[in-house]
Amino acid sequence: MKLSKKKKNKQTVFCFNVQHVLPKIFPRKPRDFSLPNSSWGKEMMELYNHYNRLTADQSVYLCCVSSGGAYLSKIIQSKARLFTRNIRDPGAAFEYVLFFRQDKLKCVCIFQAGHLLEGPPGHVHGGAIATMIDTVTGTHASLLSAPVMTANLNVNYRSPIPLGSTVLIESILDKEDGRKMYISCRVTSTDGSKLHTEATGNCPQPGESSEGPSHL
Numbered sequence: 001m002k003l004s005k006k007k008k009n010k011q012t013v014f015c016f017n018v019q020h021v022l023p024k025i026f027p028r029k030p031r032d033f034s035l036p037n038s039s040w041g042k043e044m045m046e047l048y049n050h051y052n053r054l055t056a057d058q059s060v061y062l063c064c065v066s067s068g069g070a071y072l073s074k075i076i077q078s079k080a081r082l083f084t085r086n087i088r089d090p091g092a093a094f095e096y097v098l099f100f101r102q103d104k105l106k107c108v109c110i111f112q113a114g115h116l117l118e119g120p121p122g123h124v125h126g127g128a129i130a131t132m133i134d135t136v137t138g139t140h141a142s143l144l145s146a147p148v149m150t151a152n153l154n155v156n157y158r159s160p161i162p163l164g165s166t167v168l169i170e171s172i173l174d175k176e177d178g179r180k181m182y183i184s185c186r187v188t189s190t191d192g193s194k195l196h197t198e199a200t201g202n203c204p205q206p207g208e209s210s211e212g213p214s215h216l
């Protein structure tokens, strides 16, 4: 499946809109959560450098929503903030960067799971894993079309993720059917040898009459 030129342009504009227009509306420059910080381990840094290098040829875009998640809500002034970006202590919770690979209709997210995400002792909570999957599939579908809502998410947990480790979350567009985007997602060790979690999701663009992500 290929994106039309129009869609590609729309997509690019959408990316830059969020990153460049919103700072003009809100006076304070957002913290860019997608930039490396002192909590990032060697693996996270190496992967970041690897994917960041790929952005140079324009086929991979650093996903703007990783930066300044605060802007995603109209009610920012009443303290709303993107869930995955709401713990400011670097490395404590969700450390991640998303890269959108335009040519393969694929997203890659590097995720380092901090100590506040503990579920089973020493391992990441299943809800935190589902949160990250939802973030990746939702962002991926939104970048391919327009803002979406997750209607359905099926998650299969195959092996636990050690707390503090870095994993890859890769999502692929399986099918586009009208307003619906079917996305599948895999969470693996960084070398791809170990499968941690698999998921599929349906993320439709909300219909005219439904309540949608109007803030976007």
Ligand SMILES: CCCCCCCCCCCC(=O)SCCNC(=O)CCNC(=O)[C@H](O)C(C)(C)COP(=O)(O)OP(=O)(O)OC[C@H]1O[C@@H](n2cnc3c(N)ncnc32)[C@H](O)[C@@H]1OP(=O)(O)O
Pocket (backbone or CB within 6 Å): 065, 072, 134, 135, 138, 139, 142, 143, 147, 148, 149, 150, 151, 152, 178, 179, 180, 202, 204, 205, 206, 207, 208, 209, 210, 211, 212
């Ligand atoms: C850069 C970006 C930044 C984005 C940065 C943000 C990243 C984070 C992303 C997080 C994403 C979320 O967590 S979103 C939050 C969690 N999700 C929600 O709260 C959604 C709540 N549900 C809804 O609002 C609504 O049900 C919608 C919008 C999903 C659908 O309502 P609708 O628009 O009225 O449309 P409706 O006709 O009912 O459904 C549309 C089509 O989807 C199908 N469908 C509907 N529900 C389901 C379902 N559960 N499972 C399977 N299929 C379903 C219908 O059969 C229909 O197919 P057909 O008849 O057309 O064939």
